[in-house]
Amino acid sequence: MELEVRHLRALCAIADTGSLHKAARQLGMSQPSLTTQLRRIENALGAELFTRGRTGCRPTPLGHTVLSRARPLVAQMSLLVTETRAAAARADGARLRIGSTASRALAGWLRRLRQRLPGTDISLHTDVSANALLRAVAAAQLDVAFVHEVEGCPLRVPDGLERRVLVEREPQFISMARDHPAAAAPVVDITDLADDRWMVDPTVDGEWDGLRRVLAAAGIDPPVLHADYHTAASLIVVGEAVAPCQPTSGPRDDMAIRPLRDDPLAVRLLLCHRPDDDPPALYDTAYAELAAAYREAAVRTSAYRQWLLRHGSPLLLAG
Template identity: 90%
Template sequence: MELEVRHLRALCAIADTGSLHKAARLLGMSQPSLTTQLRRIENALGAELFTRERTGCRPTPLGRDVLSRARPLVAQLALLVSETRAAAARTDGARFRIGSTASRALAGWLRRLRQRLPGTDITLHMDVSANALLRALAAGQLDVAFVHEVEGCPLRVPDGLERLVLVDREPQFISMARDHPAAAAPVVDLADLAEDRWMVDPTVDGEWDGLRRVLGAAGIDPPVLHADYHTAASLIVVGEAVAPCQPTSGPRDDMAIRPLRDDPLAVRLLLYHRPADPGGPAAPPYEAAYAELAAAYREAALRTSAYRQWLLRHGSPLLRAG
């Protein structure tokens, strides 16, 4: 077996995520397929590159040496592809490539950008992993990345990226069944959810670590379900679980969304971009992107009653923004 670029990408993804499951999701393949591929790579090299532990995968000393050689090759190939695509885009017309984690502000942001940048080909790449989006941005595959950073769990930001802060601390609300006893109150105490199953998506960077830290500080050790948030909704509405959610989440007839007392769970909303090249072609419209994102986020925030009330109680500058 000869090593190919896809094998090197797989090794880098496993090292970056520390997990075969997360790496497989990042690469768009199944975990069994990635496990088989890793086994074949190790057999071809005649040595183990990762140790498999209960908490994830860690490179062996030989694995670290292989990775130190693989990363520059993968990065150079990604740069070659992105520069070639950028050159084609300059020939064909303006293009603006957006990466984003999930947000209720996305639809309004895209609508505003299309109005502000007529004739620009605006594309959107969604990913649950903020770190994956930042790596794509650093490799030139995106022009901006709108991501959230879980409080207490810093993102792994590649060198050279520049950051604009949209919201320094966005509280995370809690979603539960409409007939949950805690839903009768406008604000929920963590203690009222101590007996519930909590649902978390472990592939969202920092989500599980941040939740575990907050629950531990409150002296709560509930059973936890690991699943994606699309699956979560069906479990929440029948009372099988509760889950953190964005405060901009819209109301539903079969689900209650409430703020947590003292806002123990929070994220920062950030827009990253690469620095403009003074000697290169015209820089992507970073300032316009940020301004339209801020306006779209404000629209989404004020459209949701529970979050609007929270903003009023806290005297948020969003209420005064134009």
């Protein structure tokens, strides 16, 4: 077996994330496939490159040596691809490559951008990891990234990226079954959910750490299930779990969405880009249309609109 750039990229991803699961997600492959690939690489070299344990994967001394040679090669290849794509883009015409974590504002943002920027090739890439999107912007694989930063869990923003704050503190609401006892009140006290099973997606940067901090501060230790939020919805509607959700989450007949008292869970919404790449006017337009799309999504949702009114939000004034 001859080592290829994709093998070196896999080794770097495992070292950077410290986890086969996270590295597989970053590389867009399954964990079993990455595990098999690593085993073949180690068999070809005749030695282990990583030690596996409960705390994750750590490079062995030989692994550190291999990584020291692999990283410059991977970086050079990424640079070659990026520069080639950039040259092709300049030849083909204007384009805007957008990255985003999950947001109800995305559809409206894309619609507005296509209206404001006719003739521009606009593409969208979504990822649960805000940090992965920021790395893609820094590597010129994306032009802008709309991400959320969980309060108390700062993102690892690469040097040189410019950040624009869309919402300084967006409260996270709670979703529960329509017939949950706490759903009878317009605002829910987090201690009323102490006996419920909470669901959280640990692959979303900062999500689990932020929730754990808030639960501990409230003095409760409910059972927690790690799963994606699509799975969470099916369990929430039958009363098997509750979960944090974005305040722009639309009303559902089978689910209640309520704000938490004193808003203990919150995120900051950011738009990030490279400051020296494209004309500033393009990013000004991207930000302005994102703000308008987010405002539309916010006021369309009754519970969030009432929250904004109670707090005198500048979002409403801007609208």
